[in-house]
Amino acid sequence: MSSIDFEVDLGDTERAIQETVHRFAAEVMRPAGRELDKMPDPQQTIETDSIMWDAMAKFGELGIDTLGTIDSEFTPAENARIQAIICEELGWGDAGLALTMTTQGGGLVSWLANMSGREELIKRYGGNNPKEIGCWAITEPDHGSDTLAMNQPHFNDPSIKANCIATKDGDEYVIRGQKSSWVSAAPIATVMALYCTIDGNRGFEGGGVAIVPLDLPGISKGKPLNKIGQRSMPQGEIFFDEVRIPADYMIFDQETYKTALHGTLTLANSWMGVTFAGVARSAFDLANQYSKERIQGGKPICEHQSVKLRLFDMYRKVETASTFARKVSIVNNGTDQGKLHYAIASKTYATRVAFDVASEAVQIFGGNGLSKEYPIEKILRDARASMIEDGCNEVLSIVGAADL
Numbered sequence: 001m002s003s004i005d006f007e008v009d010l011g012d013t014e015r016a017i018q019e020t021v022h023r024f025a026a027e028v029m030r031p032a033g034r035e036l037d038k039m040p041d042p043q044q045t046i047e048t049d050s051i052m053w054d055a056m057a058k059f060g061e062l063g064i065d066t067l068g069t070i071d072s073e074f075t076p077a078e079n080a081r082i083q084a085i086i087c088e089e090l091g092w093g094d095a096g097l098a099l100t101m102t103t104q105g106g107g108l109v110s111w112l113a114n115m116s117g118r119e120e121l122i123k124r125y126g127g128n129n130p131k132e133i134g135c136w137a138i139t140e141p142d143h144g145s146d147t148l149a150m151n152q153p154h155f156n157d158p159s160i161k162a163n164c165i166a167t168k169d170g171d172e173y174v175i176r177g178q179k180s181s182w183v184s185a186a187p188i189a190t191v192m193a194l195y196c197t198i199d200g201n202r203g204f205e206g207g208g209v210a211i212v213p214l215d216l217p218g219i220s221k222g223k224p225l226n227k228i229g230q231r232s233m234p235q236g237e238i239f240f241d242e243v244r245i246p247a248d249y250m251i252f253d254q255e256t257y258k259t260a261l262h263g264t265l266t267l268a269n270s271w272m273g274v275t276f277a278g279v280a281r282s283a284f285d286l287a288n289q290y291s292k293e294r295i296q297g298g299k300p301i302c303e304h305q306s307v308k309l310r311l312f313d314m315y316r317k318v319e320t321a322s323t324f325a326r327k328v329s330i331v332n333n334g335t336d337q338g339k340l341h342y343a344i345a346s347k348t349y350a351t352r353v354a355f356d357v358a359s360e361a362v363q364i365f366g367g368n369g370l371s372k373e374y375p376i377e378k379i380l381r382d383a384r385a386s387m388i389e390d391g392c393n394e395v396l397s398i399v400g401a402a403d404l
């Protein structure tokens, strides 16, 4: 099944990009993702000889920017559509690597740098330089869901104390504290989009967003986290001991923080939607193929009625998630009609579909579905993580509902 079955009017360039990324996903990401997943110590995944670097280098060679303009001849909506198709293909290849690859070139940091209007930052981080790996850190040891719920009453509660604070000192900010062990790509990142508190009297609302190069004095990193899913994406905490940044690296301050967070979540959740539609599709494809090969009761299991019904239900879910997530990506990233609750609907729906379809796929694989010799149990674990990632689905839904 292809992610573009449901598209009309795709040009040759768009088809060629989709085919190239699909081949990359099948030939590079799938085997690398499985190898990384099996490493018992997550530290191994980031060692210099890790296959992750090889996969990242090959992704860099494709010259694909998952965030910026794909082709200047395309309209913004066409660019957004092809970006969505690319992210879905990457998700089809391997969830953890897909998300790691979107950090290559800076990811969210490039977006911030290009918005900053500051020449030095645009030059260093705005141009999709494959040597720069970005991460975004908002959650903290004591604060997960509540950091993202910007339209909920607790958001301006000063009694909720942040773990990471930036204090203005002349023409610099001094950063103290730490971010949670869940910061994606932090163990390998060169630069961070730091969402921290500036004015604690206003609670989370008194926050700011800074670009922080991770080679500054006072920064240290924890060990990569050991976890059940998306093991091909390294995650870890970052500590700040009196770290100084120029004041103009604080791209948003307490006056604009909520707007910045709103925009960030709109972008990030749109990405998550299309990526996990790809994960759902990968589970369906594997189950569909297996059902044609596995003989039980004298015929391939796809000929048994209950398996047919299960497969068709999975197919329907994959297509609705994919079509909806792509539409949201086009509207949110390619037009000026973007809305946060579209992005949240896409993320929460596609991640749920990915988990449900992966679970059904395990059932179709039977006992083999539980075996590490087969690829499907990994996809189930990867999909499970996505319902917590970039905001728990429950809390995101509460945030989205407030905008209806």
Ligand SMILES: Cc1cc2nc3c(=O)[nH]c(=O)nc-3n(C[C@H](O)[C@H](O)[C@H](O)COP(=O)(O)OP(=O)(O)OC[C@H]3O[C@@H](n4cnc5c(N)ncnc54)[C@H](O)[C@@H]3O)c2cc1C
Pocket: 135, 136, 137, 138, 139, 140, 143, 144, 145, 146, 148, 180, 182, 183, 184, 185, 230, 385, 386, 388, 389, 390, 391, 392, 393, 394, 395, 398
């Ligand atoms: C794979 C992965 C990648 C991640 N990447 C990043 C990253 O790049 N950067 C980063 O900063 N963080 C990242 N995170 C952290 C992620 O955003 C948080 O885990 C998430 O926001 C939930 O926070 P928590 O884990 O502290 O759970 P908690 O906030 O403690 O929530 C625990 C449970 O309580 C429920 N709950 C909490 N508050 C409410 C409420 N108000 N109403 C109803 N239910 C509630 C939740 O739904 C959940 O079931 C990542 C997490 C994962 C799993």
